[in-house]
Amino acid sequence: MATTGAIGGAVPSTTAADSLPTETDGDSVSMLVASLSSTAFQETDDENETVRHQNPDTYSEDDGDDELDQWLSSWLTGQLEESAIEISEGQYETANEYIDDEFEDRLGQYVAVAGETDGDESEAYEEAQQDQQNLSDSVAEYEETQDKYEAAREDGDDERARELARELGELSEEIGDLSQSIQSHYDVIAEATGTDLTTAIAAVEATNQSIQTDQEQIREAEFDETTIRITAVESTTVSFTTPLTATGEIETADGTPVADEPIRLNVGNQLLETETDDSGEFEFDYRPISIPAGETDLTVNYLPDSGSPYFGSETSIGIDVEQVEPTLTITSVDPETVAYNDTLGLEAELRAGEQEIDDVPLTVTLGEQDLGVASLNADDLVFDGAGTVPAAVPSGEQNLTVSLPFEARALESVTSETTITVTETETELSVAATQSKTNEDELNVTGDFTAAGSGVEGQSIQIAIDGTSFETVTTEGSGEFETTIAVPEDATGELEVTAVYSGDGTNLASAEATTAVSLPSASSSSSWLWLAGGGVLFVGIIGVGGGLYWYRSQQPAESPPSHRRDESPDIEEPTPSVDSEPAAESGSSLVQPLFSEATDRLDEGDTEGAVQTCYAAVRQSLESELDSAQATGYTYWEFYRLFESETDTSAITDSLRTVTQGYEQATFDVSGVSKHEAETILEHARNLCQKAESVPHN
Numbered sequence: 001m002a003t004t005g006a007i008g009g010a011v012p013s014t015t016a017a018d019s020l021p022t023e024t025d026g027d028s029v030s031m032l033v034a035s036l037s038s039t040a041f042q043e044t045d046d047e048n049e050t051v052r053h054q055n056p057d058t059y060s061e062d063d064g065d066d067e068l069d070q071w072l073s074s075w076l077t078g079q080l081e082e083s084a085i086e087i088s089e090g091q092y093e094t095a096n097e098y099i100d101d102e103f104e105d106r107l108g109q110y111v112a113v114a115g116e117t118d119g120d121e122s123e124a125y126e127e128a129q130q131d132q133q134n135l136s137d138s139v140a141e142y143e144e145t146q147d148k149y150e151a152a153r154e155d156g157d158d159e160r161a162r163e164l165a166r167e168l169g170e171l172s173e174e175i176g177d178l179s180q181s182i183q184s185h186y187d188v189i190a191e192a193t194g195t196d197l198t199t200a201i202a203a204v205e206a207t208n209q210s211i212q213t214d215q216e217q218i219r220e221a222e223f224d225e226t227t228i229r230i231t232a233v234e235s236t237t238v239s240f241t242t243p244l245t246a247t248g249e250i251e252t253a254d255g256t257p258v259a260d261e262p263i264r265l266n267v268g269n270q271l272l273e274t275e276t277d278d279s280g281e282f283e284f285d286y287r288p289i290s291i292p293a294g295e296t297d298l299t300v301n302y303l304p305d306s307g308s309p310y311f312g313s314e315t316s317i318g319i320d321v322e323q324v325e326p327t328l329t330i331t332s333v334d335p336e337t338v339a340y341n342d343t344l345g346l347e348a349e350l351r352a353g354e355q356e357i358d359d360v361p362l363t364v365t366l367g368e369q370d371l372g373v374a375s376l377n378a379d380d381l382v383f384d385g386a387g388t389v390p391a392a393v394p395s396g397e398q399n400l401t402v403s404l405p406f407e408a409r410a411l412e413s414v415t416s417e418t419t420i421t422v423t424e425t426e427t428e429l430s431v432a433a434t435q436s437k438t439n440e441d442e443l444n445v446t447g448d449f450t451a452a453g454s455g456v457e458g459q460s461i462q463i464a465i466d467g468t469s470f471e472t473v474t475t476e477g478s479g480e481f482e483t484t485i486a487v488p489e490d491a492t493g494e495l496e497v498t499a500v501y502s503g504d505g506t507n508l509a510s511a512e513a514t515t516a517v518s519l520p521s522a523s524s525s526s527s528w529l530w531l532a533g534g535g536v537l538f539v540g541i542i543g544v545g546g547g548l549y550w551y552r553s554q555q556p557a558e559s560p561p562s563h564r565r566d567e568s569p570d571i572e573e574p575t576p577s578v579d580s581e582p583a584a585e586s587g588s589s590l591v592q593p594l595f596s597e598a599t600d601r602l603d604e605g606d607t608e609g610a611v612q613t614c615y616a617a618v619r620q621s622l623e624s625e626l627d628s629a630q631a632t633g634y635t636y637w638e639f640y641r642l643f644e645s646e647t648d649t650s651a652i653t654d655s656l657r658t659v660t661q662g663y664e665q666a667t668f669d670v671s672g673v674s675k676h677e678a679e680t681i682l683e684h685a686r687n688l689c690q691k692a693e694s695v696p697h698n
Helices: 062-087 092-098 101-157 156-192 198-222 587-603 607-623 636-646 651-669 675-694
Strands: 226-233 244-252 260-268 270-275 282-284 295-303 313-321 328-336 345-351 360-366 368-376 380-383 398-405 413-420 427-435 442-452 459-464 468-474 480-486 494-501 511-518 526-532 548-554
Touching: 062 092, 062 101, 062 156, 092 101, 101 156, 101 198, 101 270, 101 651, 156 198, 198 636, 226 295, 226 313, 244 313, 260 282, 282 398, 328 398, 328 413, 345 360, 345 368, 345 398, 345 607, 427 511, 427 526, 442 459, 442 494, 459 480, 468 480, 587 607, 587 675, 607 636, 607 651, 607 675, 651 675
Parallel strands: none
Antiparallel strands: 226 244, 244 282, 260 270, 260 295, 295 313, 328 345, 345 380, 360 368, 360 398, 368 380, 398 413, 427 442, 442 480, 459 468, 459 494, 494 511, 526 548
16 A cells, blocks of 8 residues: 655755845835844835845845845745655655745745735745645645554454545545645746746655555545436426425445445535435435526535445436525514624524525624624524624614525525614723834834723724824724824924824724823934944944944034934834943044954954944944935945945045945855955955045035
């Protein structure tokens, strides 16, 4: 008997890709932009986005998105292929590691970079991942079930063995469907990217073929094939009130009747029970409910019990289904007065002629809001879900509607309606506001909205500052909300922040909450100065490369820092250590200590830290030469472009490009920087700082 081999497979290795950032912004790829300062985590223009640990030799600012798109696509494809190979080798846990959370993170990055243009490809990656995880789990379950089956066979427990054999059959069908689906996703990916997925396709097919071969052997060993036939019907024109009455027979492949057996038949979509006589014949009545009206082929499936030695079979009958209009009545509502989040108890009756109809899905609506689908079971409506009153139903008298939502089916659509009263529920609203740590021109506003002791999702909260409405936010799952609001340019002193819930169009009472936030005076504003390394005026670690540190120097009131509000960072700026007091040193006084630190790092073999530190020195030296007050907030390529536009000396700009590229390589390239490269970069950096005083400007 064929089994799926389990041999040693490769464990996913940690590559350069493993160090790529794994968070994405839904509107941009800002989380892929790596930089050292707090402003370097801000969203920048598309030309200046750099993926962490992508080799700068293969990265261009101008076509970076295309390069990143290709890199991520290749990475995702490689993970799918490795996973498929591991599945074929029986290494299911390892297979899932290749397409785990990191795969989802990379896929999110890919979607952000590729945008809508690669929608089909993105969807193919996502569905391939899901199907491949399901395939891995299903094949693992198949092997576990197969072990149990073989144990039952060895113990002589034939009935249990047949039960397990049927489970294996169901799993094999599932595996076959998944394999086919995965290969269709591979086809989409291969066509879109030009990637050769032959190996992955072969691995998936080998896995499926092994399972199907094994299942065929088990089926032959455990079951007798059967044939079911419908031998007579009273009429082929049928309806719910004039049911189909049919006679049939079941026999094995060699003509032996399946005699004197209780049997189950799946007719249309209804499960019927009957029994065969000593010649294998049976009878049944079928009342169509949800199958299409008009001429149709009605499928009849023979479903043996799990322990039966017989294998199922099917046939079909051509019939003409006439529509019947049933009656639907709401017989009870409890309670008749409800409030937000209350559970409705409903009873209804659905009849056609003299026959009561059960096990039918009905939709329930309160006001204009769907409460969900409920199944009619012995007059009780059992909701597929909570069946509770949502906030969006206005208070007051509301229509409660129960409907049979059929269209062109054996039973016509029908509706029943009554009225109930919805009362208003008191609410609680809280709000807090703080000045952003990453941009002093912004306020972080947070709060909670609750009703009946629970958070309410999807409600609109209006945020106002000093009585002026600024933004409307929506509450999340537990009633919480948060937003960032730009501080009015003329704002000073204390601001009053108000959150307002109107309750319009709901059954929730209005609410309001207010808080105050004090803005620092202009004289306390500051700008960042980021330093690298060990003993030079550092305050807090950012944690990039060899250890990046930053320093905030006090500025006079007439020189406030400038931040573009559309570039507010999503990542919090490091907070200075409470026991380290920032020193107000000039830029020029810091350059030499930075170069000393860079040299020490180079001597210690920390080439990346040396390059990062000397770049900090260059920035500190050159920023004062620029006209723009925003220079301190620019990322490294933004700074280079600004300096290039204001400088006529090509030798200077060439050196700055060399240092900038070196900094990028030291920070984002997993291969790092050689000692020779670091020495060259440091030499260019020294020359830049020495010549800064004489740089001519446009």
